[in-house]
Amino acid sequence: MFGPSEMEINLGPQHPSTHGVLRLKLKLDGERIVHTDPVIGYLHRGCEKLGEDRTYLQTMVYTDRMDYVAAFSENLVYIEAVEKLLGVEAPPRAQYMRVVLAELQRIASHLLWLATHALDIGAMTVFLYTFREREMILDLFEAYCGARLTLSAVRPGGMYQDFPEGFADETRRFCDILPERLDDYHQLLTTNRIWRERTQGVGVIAGDVALDYGVTGPCLRGSGVDYDIRKAIPYSVYPELEFDVPLGSTGDTYDRYLCRMEEMRQSRRIVLQALDQMPDGPIQTKVPKRIKPPKGEVYHVNEGPRGELGVYLISDGTESAYRCRFRSPCFVNLQALPEMAQGHLVADIIALIGTLDIVLGCIDR
Amino acid sequence: MRDALVSNVLVPFVQIVVMVSVLMLGVAYLVLLERKIIAYMQVRLGPRRVGPHGLLQPIADILKLLLKEDIMPSRVDRLVFFVAPIILLIPALIAFAVIPFSGDSFSVFGVEITPWVTDVNVGLLYLLAIGSLGVYGIVMAGWASNSKYPLLGALRSAAQMISYEVPLGLSVISVLMLAGSASMVEIVRQQGEQGVWFAFWWPYPQFVGLFLFFVAAVAETNRAPFDLPEAETELVAGFHTEYSGMKFAFFFLAEYMNMILAACVVTILFLGGWLPITFGLLPREPLSTFLLGPALTGFMWFFIKVFLVLFVYLWIRATFPRYRYDQLMRLSWKWFIPMALIHVMVTAVVILLKG
Numbered sequence: 001m002f003g004p005s006e007m008e009i010n011l012g013p014q015h016p017s018t019h020g021v022l023r024l025k026l027k028l029d030g031e032r033i034v035h036t037d038p039v040i041g042y043l044h045r046g047c048e049k050l051g052e053d054r055t056y057l058q059t060m061v062y063t064d065r066m067d068y069v070a071a072f073s074e075n076l077v078y079i080e081a082v083e084k085l086l087g088v089e090a091p092p093r094a095q096y097m098r099v100v101l102a103e104l105q106r107i108a109s110h111l112l113w114l115a116t117h118a119l120d121i122g123a124m125t126v127f128l129y130t131f132r133e134r135e136m137i138l139d140l141f142e143a144y145c146g147a148r149l150t151l152s153a154v155r156p157g158g159m160y161q162d163f164p165e166g167f168a169d170e171t172r173r174f175c176d177i178l179p180e181r182l183d184d185y186h187q188l189l190t191t192n193r194i195w196r197e198r199t200q201g202v203g204v205i206a207g208d209v210a211l212d213y214g215v216t217g218p219c220l221r222g223s224g225v226d227y228d229i230r231k232a233i234p235y236s237v238y239p240e241l242e243f244d245v246p247l248g249s250t251g252d253t254y255d256r257y258l259c260r261m262e263e264m265r266q267s268r269r270i271v272l273q274a275l276d277q278m279p280d281g282p283i284q285t286k287v288p289k290r291i292k293p294p295k296g297e298v299y300h301v302n303e304g305p306r307g308e309l310g311v312y313l314i315s316d317g318t319e320s321a322y323r324c325r326f327r328s329p330c331f332v333n334l335q336a337l338p339e340m341a342q343g344h345l346v347a348d349i350i351a352l353i354g355t356l357d358i359v360l361g362c363i364d365r
Numbered sequence: 366m367r368d369a370l371v372s373n374v375l376v377p378f379v380q381i382v383v384m385v386s387v388l389m390l391g392v393a394y395l396v397l398l399e400r401k402i403i404a405y406m407q408v409r410l411g412p413r414r415v416g417p418h419g420l421l422q423p424i425a426d427i428l429k430l431l432l433k434e435d436i437m438p439s440r441v442d443r444l445v446f447f448v449a450p451i452i453l454l455i456p457a458l459i460a461f462a463v464i465p466f467s468g469d470s471f472s473v474f475g476v477e478i479t480p481w482v483t484d485v486n487v488g489l490l491y492l493l494a495i496g497s498l499g500v501y502g503i504v505m506a507g508w509a510s511n512s513k514y515p516l517l518g519a520l521r522s523a524a525q526m527i528s529y530e531v532p533l534g535l536s537v538i539s540v541l542m543l544a545g546s547a548s549m550v551e552i553v554r555q556q557g558e559q560g561v562w563f564a565f566w567w568p569y570p571q572f573v574g575l576f577l578f579f580v581a582a583v584a585e586t587n588r589a590p591f592d593l594p595e596a597e598t599e600l601v602a603g604f605h606t607e608y609s610g611m612k613f614a615f616f617f618l619a620e621y622m623n624m625i626l627a628a629c630v631v632t633i634l635f636l637g638g639w640l641p642i643t644f645g646l647l648p649r650e651p652l653s654t655f656l657l658g659p660a661l662t663g664f665m666w667f668f669i670k671v672f673l674v675l676f677v678y679l680w681i682r683a684t685f686p687r688y689r690y691d692q693l694m695r696l697s698w699k700w701f702i703p704m705a706l707i708h709v710m711v712t713a714v715v716i717l718l719k720g
Contacts, residue, residue, distance in 0.1 A: 009514075031517065122589060123687075125406060125684065132408060192685065194688055198687075347687075347690060
């Protein structure tokens with residue numbers, strides 16, 4: 001089976017840095033990784049099956065339990081798919097509100113990624129600094145809808161309620177603070193020799209290989225493939241907003257790190273633009289109380305913080321979907337882990353789990 | 366007969382008891398200090414619940430560890446598992462025997478007491494020898510645990526400690542040459558006589574030596590950014606994964622004891638031990654000498670310097686990410702050892718030219 005010098009080791013599911021209940025079966029030669037075998041399913045809650053059992057609106061609250069780090073993005077893609085089925089569209093103001101919240105959610109998610117990624121590599125302080133900024137975003141969410149993590153504030157055809165008084169000012173204040181804080185992180189990490197040594201050349205994945213695996217999101221863009229659904233398959237009001245898509249070149253952990261760092265700046269840009277351009281008007285179109293979409297099927301994608309979030313729905317004309325399926329970017333991205341980890345050391349696998357930015361709730365669904 | 370008994374048995378015994386208990390307390394409060402300092406660096410408050418500002422937290426921690434059930438996992442090698450923490454702790458303790466905490470003796474009840482337990486003329490050599498014993502405890506702990514993570518941690522630590530022993534040993538050679546003695550007391554006295562700490566020795570300040578010794582000492586004590594043997598996020602807890610209760614406390618004690626020891630040695634070798642911080646401006650016998658007496662003044666300066674070195678230790682931990690195993694080895698063998706060799710040669714040449 002394996003040679004006398006090889007050792008099999010179980011990383012997880014109870015391990016401080018597998019970001020949840022991921023289990024990796026590693027075959028090691030000394031500290032060098034010969035083989036990686038991810039084992040998932042410890043957090044399976046049957047979200048998809050529940051989506052076929054509950055009504056459309058009830059299912060929405062399951063979506064934010066999937067990727068609990070970026071709950072709003074999951075809410076949004078699901079509701080947009082339902083809207084597509086129904087053939088309704090949210091009014092412009094609601095669209096802009098969704099973009100503001102989705103981009104704030106992206107920043108929050110990336111901050112959490114940075115925190116855990118840095119903590120795994122040993123830079124403890126960054127972890128606590130980023131939580132300070134993430135807290136500000138969560139406070140904004142709380143001010144909007146009362147929930148901090150699981151927002152569930154989107155409704156088919158609009159939003160649950162308008163932004164409260166002063167929300168825009170508070171958001172702008174946060175946007176003022178963010179760039180200097182990001183500079184701090186660059187100072188702590190990017191200029192740090194140890195950090196660069198730990199991330200440069202680690203987990204290199206070429207653009208075409210990443211595409212073969214179906215990797216999306218910052219992990220793909222780190223390899224230099226220009227694929228951002230906000231630009232490639234525009235949805236919502238993204239065509240009206242100006243932003244850049246940061247790209248890497250070599251596809252190593254360092255490039256993915258830089259990509260996400262820049263994405264936070266771009267998201268901030270989007271938030272500010274959306275706040276400025278936000279029109280007045282209604283936030284909800286007329287949608288029947290009992291949502292019964294006509295027969296049909298729909299596949300809708302969004303650019304989530306981790307990559308391509310997809311929802312596939314088949315309606316049989318009743319109050320609940322006949323088939324409900326979620327495409328989880330984490331699940332697909334995790335496939336690339338064995339390829340990336342080949343020949344690296346045990347310490348690197350920790351960095352790689354961090355760089356893939358997986359959320360187990362999203363993988364196991 | 367009675368005098369010999371007092372000066373050869375009673376005095377050393379009292380010295381050892383006082384030193385060990387002060388050190389234990391020092392370790393306990395060093396942990397609190399670490400938590401507080403790092404907390405403030407990380408925009409949080411640290412422990413605050415037990416006592417005012419969490420000042421009694423270490424006591425609570427010690428009590429908790431003492432009262433914990435002593436678990437012996439079923440598949441371990443019982444004897445080695447039991448002995449390993451002791452083997453790690455004892456060298457950390459006995460190394461303090463040669464550390465001079467102050468320069469002048471003082472008398473209690475008419476008995477002359479030196480502020481060091483013993484002044485061996487090979488003090489520095491003794492420290493290096495004792496210091497390198499600790500790795501056995503770690504390797505034995507990792508091996509005896511009969512578990513994979515501790516084994517990996519132990520292997521890492523064995524390789525790391527051996528690699529960093531070399532630059533550690535090389536970086537003190539220049540100090541030996543400058544002081545002309547290996548006795549710790551004599552090294553500090555020489556710095557006093559030459560009127561300059563060895564770190565600022567003219568015309569070739571020993572910054573390189575200080576840097577190398579300090580970094581190697583951080584690596585030797587398995588502290589961040591060289592804390593690979595117990596890298597929490599990689600190896601769970603490294604070599605002490607399977608330990609709990611008092612046995613774990615021994616590892617913990619040994620680690621912090623070694624930290625204090627390293628800070629003491631840095632202070633003695635490069636920062637002038639108990640000599641006052643004068644920057645060459647203040648009078649050499651500052652006011653505090655008249656207020657506290659020479660022995661206590663020495664203690665005070667020594668304590669301040671050790672504290673500053675320890676602060677740097679903690680500061681580093683809050684700032685840097687962790688090295689990877691192969692990078693750690695490369696750093697030692699490709700950079701530190703050549704640097705140390707060149708440093709020794711340059712120092713020798715400068716001493717020769719200076720005459």
